[in-house]
Amino acid sequence: MEEIRVRFAPSxxxxxxxxxxxxxxYNWLFARHTGGKFLLxxxxxxxxRSTPEAIKAxxxxxxxxxxxxxxxxxxxxxxxxxxxxxxEKLLAEGKAYKCERTSRDGKTGEVVMFRMPKxxxxxxxxxxxxxxxxxxxxxxxxxxxxxxxxxxxxxxxVVDDIDQRVTHIIRxxxxxxxxxxxxxxxxxxxxxxxxxxxxxxxxxxxxxxxSKRDGAAFVGEFREQGYLPDALFNYLLLLxxxxxxxxxxxxxxxxxxxxxxxxxxxxxxxxxxKKLQWMNAEYIKRIPRDEFxxxxxxxxxxxxxxxxAFKADSFNWDLLVDxxxxxxxxxSDIPGNCxxxxxxxxxxxxxxxxxxxxxxGVKELLLDLxxxxxxxxxxxxxxxxAMVKELSQGNGMxxxxxxxxxxxxxxxxxxxxFEMLELLGRDRTISRLKAAAEKYxx
RNA sequence: GGCCCCAUCGUCUAUCGGCUAGGACACCUGGUUCUCAUCCAGGUAAGAGGAGUUCGACUCUCCUUGGGGCUGCCA
Numbered sequence: 465m466e467e468i469r470v471r472f473a474p475s476x477x478x479x480x481x482x483x484x485x486x487x488x489x490y491n492w493l494f495a496r497h498t499g500g501k502f503l504l505x506x507x508x509x510x511x512x513r514s515t516p517e518a519i520k521a522x523x524x525x526x527x528x529x530x531x532x533x534x535x536x537x538x539x540x541x542x543x544x545x546x547x548x549x550x551x552e553k554l555l556a557e558g559k560a561y562k563c564e565r566t567s568r569d570g571k572t573g574e575v576v577m578f579r580m581p582k583x584x585x586x587x588x589x590x591x592x593x594x595x596x597x598x599x600x601x602x603x604x605x606x607x608x609x610x611x612x613x614x615x616x617x618x619x620x621x622v623v624d625d626i627d628q629r630v631t632h633i634i635r636x637x638x639x640x641x642x643x644x645x646x647x648x649x650x651x652x653x654x655x656x657x658x659x660x661x662x663x664x665x666x667x668x669x670x671x672x673x674x675s676k677r678d679g680a681a682f683v684g685e686f687r688e689q690g691y692l693p694d695a696l697f698n699y700l701l702l703l704x705x706x707x708x709x710x711x712x713x714x715x716x717x718x719x720x721x722x723x724x725x726x727x728x729x730x731x732x733x734x735x736x737x738k739k740l741q742w743m744n745a746e747y748i749k750r751i752p753r754d755e756f757x758x759x760x761x762x763x764x765x766x767x768x769x770x771x772x773a774f775k776a777d778s779f780n781w782d783l784l785v786d787x788x789x790x791x792x793x794x795x796s797d798i799p800g801n802c803x804x805x806x807x808x809x810x811x812x813x814x815x816x817x818x819x820x821x822x823x824x825g826v827k828e829l830l831l832d833l834x835x836x837x838x839x840x841x842x843x844x845x846x847x848x849x850a851m852v853k854e855l856s857q858g859n860g861m862x863x864x865x866x867x868x869x870x871x872x873x874x875x876x877x878x879x880x881x882f883e884m885l886e887l888l889g890r891d892r893t894i895s896r897l898k899a900a901a902e903k904y905x906x
Numbered sequence: 907g908g909c910c911c912c913a914u915c916g917u918c919u920a921u922c923g924g925c926u927a928g929g930a931c932a933c934c935u936g937g938u939u940c941u942c943a944u945c946c947a948g949g950u951a952a953g954a955g956g957a958g959u960u961c962g963a964c965u966c967u968c969c970u971u972g973g974g975g976c977u978g979c980c981a
Contacts, residue, residue, distance in 0.1 A: 473981095567978070568978055568980095594911095596910080598909070603909090610979040638975065641909080642981095664975095667974080703918070730912065731912055731913070731974095732974065736931065739917070739932080741931090790943055852940085866940075880939090880940070
């Protein structure tokens with residue numbers, strides 16, 4: 465049995481579209497499932513857009529998503545000589561011919577055209593779309609070399625696939641029509657056409673191809689917004705494939721084991737940011753606590769907060785993780801949602817202040833509470849709660865809890881209040897209560 | 907215009923002739939609760955339309971409608 469080889473062949477334009485990376489994901493999974501090789505081909509023939517930076521961005525994107533490839537990346541520009549040799553061969557055999565043409569943008573010159581069959585049908589069995597057939601008369605001859613002598617996509621793509629010994633081409637739906645041309649090119653070059661699987665497009669709510677107008681459309685944007693690569697990977701996979709049962713959150717191993725091209729859907733899928741967000745939250749919840757903790761610390765420090773005073777012996781990081789992990793939807797939520805633990809110069813939400821602090825009697829309430837916290841025998845979440853519970857006499861702790869929360873954190877939502885106070889410690893709790901009483905309360 | 911592809915809740919999907927059409931997201935309700943979130947329980951919501959095949963069609967065939975793709979010296 466011949467070795468299975470698939471490739472992802474993007475043009476490096478600096479940004480990798482999610483529709484495109486989904487093709488990479490399917491290729492990768494197919495290779496891993498079958499024990500074949502996954503290759504990366506950089507189609508860098510557009511010298512305008514193919515900058516070193518763009519290529520670097522492509523590599524970063526691949527690495528971020530864990531799309532490892534098994535051979536050094538193949539640069540299309542380095543194979544131009546081969547492309548042109550193949551053209552000479554086609555020309556010599558009469559399978560291509562030179563011809564005067566005028567391009568869309570008005571350029572006139574001599575190009576090389578590939579001769580398509582004039583009768584009969586061209587057909588192939590697409591692994592996802594099924595049997596495809598087209599009458600030869602419906603497909604015209606097409607250009608393979610520009611008037612400036614450079615090879616055109618169809619030719620370069622096919623020659624590279626031959627040279628890289630690609631056995632299965634898994635790519636976007638937009639290439640279906642090209643496939644009829646490519647199959648003839650393979651045959652004309654004396655090669656056996658590979659198997660094909662065409663993936664539907666990702667569309668927007670209107671059913672049009674998903675573009676940057678519809679929200680984040682490039683992998684880098686999801687990364688910036690704090691999405692986890694595995695969550696994006698998992699979500700994109702589910703957009704057009706399912707494991708055959710009701711599992712949705714899958715490990716990489718499960719994906720690799722269960723993935724088959726035959727199970728990939730033909731229909732276009734609409735991109736649902738809400739479900740991606742849910743998926744991301746699922747992945748955040750599943751991060752092992754030590755990993756969550758170190759990433760959390762990294763992000764807090766990156767946010768400009770000095771953690772030297774918050775070592776493990778003086779700050780209960782485990783408690784913070786307990787409180788924060790279920791409340792974190794994106795990595796980018798941190799440090800915004802916990803900054804007040806690490807600076808006394810925290811932001812007060814104006815609405816929260818208005819609602820909870822700028823009220824008659826709150827000043828006295830906060831000062832009284834500061835006093836009571838000072839007198840607590842032990843300062844932890846349990847004793848704090850017991851104390852407030854006693855004050856409320858079973859009528860609900862809201863009147864005490866809400867002002868305290870805003871006073872010590874500046875906001876209305878967040879960790880459990882008493883855990884929050886324990887994390888802040890007695891001194892900071894008391895000084896913040898007093899400060900807020902003076903500054904905001906009536 | 908020509909050629910090709912597609913069609914189940916708002917969205918992603920299960921169903922490969924027997925369906926009281928299942929799950930997930932979103933949404934709504936209730937519970938837990940000091941907020942938010944988590945978690946738990948429940949709810950609303952679908953087979954584009956029309957013929958045919960069949961004892962029986964969401965599932966098969968055809969037509970209509972709707973959507974998408976391609977129709978470059980772009981990839």
